[in-house]
Amino acid sequence: xxxxxxxxxxxxxxxxxxxxxYRRYSWTPADTECRAWFTRRAEALGxxxxxxxxxxxxxxxxxxxxxxxxAVVTGSxxxxxxxxxxxxxALGVASALAAVEELKARSFSPERAIAIxxxxxxxxxxxxxxxxxxxxxxxxxVPDAARALSDDDGVTLAAAMxxxxxxxxxxxxxxxxxxxxxxxxxxxxxxxxxxxxMGAAVGLAKGIWPHGRWRLGFGGxxxxxxxxxxxxxxDPMLPYARTVLxxxxxxxxxxxLATIGKVIAEPGGANGICSSVTAWLDARAPDEARLEKTVxxxxxxxxxxxxxxxxxxxxxxESYTPPVRFDEALRDRITDVLAAAGMxxxxxxxxxxxxxxxxxxxxxAAMLFVRNPTGVSHSxxxxxxxxxxxxxxHALALVLEDLAARP
Ligand code: GLV
Ligand code: MN
Ligand code: MN
Numbered sequence: 001x002x003x004x005x006x007x008x009x010x011x012x013x014x015x016x017x018x019x020x021x022y023r024r025y026s027w028t029p030a031d032t033e034c035r036a037w038f039t040r041r042a043e044a045l046g047x048x049x050x051x052x053x054x055x056x057x058x059x060x061x062x063x064x065x066x067x068x069x070x071a072v073v074t075g076s077x078x079x080x081x082x083x084x085x086x087x088x089x090a091l092g093v094a095s096a097l098a099a100v101e102e103l104k105a106r107s108f109s110p111e112r113a114i115a116i117x118x119x120x121x122x123x124x125x126x127x128x129x130x131x132x133x134x135x136x137x138x139x140x141x142v143p144d145a146a147r148a149l150s151d152d153d154g155v156t157l158a159a160a161m162x163x164x165x166x167x168x169x170x171x172x173x174x175x176x177x178x179x180x181x182x183x184x185x186x187x188x189x190x191x192x193x194x195x196x197x198m199g200a201a202v203g204l205a206k207g208i209w210p211h212g213r214w215r216l217g218f219g220g221x222x223x224x225x226x227x228x229x230x231x232x233x234x235d236p237m238l239p240y241a242r243t244v245l246x247x248x249x250x251x252x253x254x255x256x257l258a259t260i261g262k263v264i265a266e267p268g269g270a271n272g273i274c275s276s277v278t279a280w281l282d283a284r285a286p287d288e289a290r291l292e293k294t295v296x297x298x299x300x301x302x303x304x305x306x307x308x309x310x311x312x313x314x315x316x317x318e319s320y321t322p323p324v325r326f327d328e329a330l331r332d333r334i335t336d337v338l339a340a341a342g343m344x345x346x347x348x349x350x351x352x353x354x355x356x357x358x359x360x361x362x363x364x365a366a367m368l369f370v371r372n373p374t375g376v377s378h379s380x381x382x383x384x385x386x387x388x389x390x391x392x393x394h395a396l397a398l399v400l401e402d403l404a405a406r407p
Contacts, residue, residue, distance in 0.1 A: 001041070001097075003094060003095065003393045006097055007094055010034070010090055010093075013030065013037060019380055020380040021080075021082070021380040022080035022084045024125075025080070026079045027164040031164070034079075038078065038093060045059075045097065045100055046061070047061050051166065054120065055120040055133060056117055056133040058115050058117050058118075060113060061100060062110075062113060069179060070112045070113070071115050072114050072115070073116070073117055074099070074114075074115075074400060075096050075117035075118055076093050076119065076354075076355070077092075077121075078118055080123060080125060081123045085381070087377075088191070088377055088378065089123075091392070092187040092188050095187045095370075095389065098393040099393050102394065102397040103397055108404075111406055113404075119131070119355040120132060124319065128215075128318050128319070129146070130319055131353055131355050131357070133355065134357075137358075137359075140361075146171055183330060183363065183366070183403055184364070185367070186356035186368070187396050188352075188354060188369055189369070189382065192352075192375045194346070196375075200344055203348045204331055204345045204366065204368060205347070205368075206325070207323060208323065208324040208353060209285060209286055209287075209349065210323040212291070212321060213282050214281040214316065215278065215279075215281075215317075216240070216278070217276065217277075217313065217314040217315075217316075218278075219236060219275070219276050219313070220233075220236035220237075220273065220277075220310075221233075221275065222272055222275040234311055236306075238309045239302060239306040243279065243281075244279075246305075249297075250293075250294045250297035250298050250301070251283070251294055254294045255290055256294040258281060258282070258295075259282045259283075260280065260282075286349075325360075327366060331366050338399075345368070352377070368396060370389060373385060
């Protein structure tokens with residue numbers, strides 16, 4: 001199947017007809033559909049598909065088999081943020097299948113095993129810890145803590161996995177599998193707009209900014225919107241609103257990014273003062289010092305505002321991702337492979353998190369970016385042009401071929 005054919009099959013899965021955005025949350029029926037699609041397509045290519053102990057899917061192309069070291073692994077994720085774009089993650093998975101198809105069509109015979117990995121809960125869209133599958137695999141999160149994570153409806157990861165037919169008791173570091181990986185190369189849609197002005201269809205990742213998520217809980221007192229005097233209120237909406245502005249200011253002051261993109265106001269009556277507001281701060285910066293300064297500024301502003309409004313405040317870090325620098329030797333090798341095929345791939349840093357970042361702590365890892373003409377991502381407006389996607393597939397095929405050609 002060509003990339004375009006694969007894409008046509010995958011495109012409708014998990015898409016909300018109202019918004020056009022994707023709601024592919026892990027361990028839901030939409031996720032199950034995506035996994036089934038991947039399994040079907042990988043098996044049609046002759047790959048052997050098996051889940052690992054953390055719920056990630058691996059599709060293997062011999063000859064060495066999964067327990068021999070040195071496998072060349074590509075792939076990405078199929079889950080999405082709420083109303084996410086179709087390309088984030090899915091492009092890397094569909095491109096991996098198409099790249100293997102291209103290599104098979106050329107009768108390429110790999111000396112190293114090649115595998116396509118589909119990582120679970122990369123976005124943290126359901127359980128709020130990003131890159132959960134690769135965190136678990138590399139030991140970056142304690143299995144018990146992962147099992148106890150719960151979604152907005154109070155369903156734990158363990159319960160969600162069980163309901164989807166997976167076994168949560170085996171979650172944890174996977175040294176055998178990690179030991180079999182020689183290199184990991186993730187193809188991903190560009191998030192941001194650096195390649196378009198450079199006239200490049202593909203790019204390579206240099207590193208990932210450190211980033212994290214913090215949950216801010218503002219506790220007030222529910223009251224009547226029409227009778228409670230302003231001076232008597234304990235309205236958690238007030239410190240919350242001022243904290244949104246403080247986050248924006250702290251980011252600007254520190255050359256960082258800070259976003260409050262999710263908020264739950266309870267009980268949520270239009271004619272009532274809230275009893276509580278829960279907001280999630282996402283903060284990212286080029287280095288950890290600036291990230292720390294940004295988060296500290298937001299935290300102290302929210303403490304001050306809460307005290308002024310008679311509101312309680314709790315702040316909890318839900319996830320943290322240290323800075324990532326991708327393997328230079330692998331990147332140089334990929335640059336040479338692409339240059340030999342006439343493709344120039346500029347090197348970019350990104351503020352977006354990726355499973356390749358967690359795997360980079362344990363194995364040589366690299367990322368290929370496919371041009372995003374508008375730069376928009378985490379949005380139904382996210383897009384990549386088909387010819388660029390096809391260039392990405394070809395680039396990935398060349399890279400896999402080069403890496404897997406020698407034992
Ligand atoms: C994942 O896309 C993230 O950076 O939040
Ligand atoms: Mn994403
Ligand atoms: Mn992604």
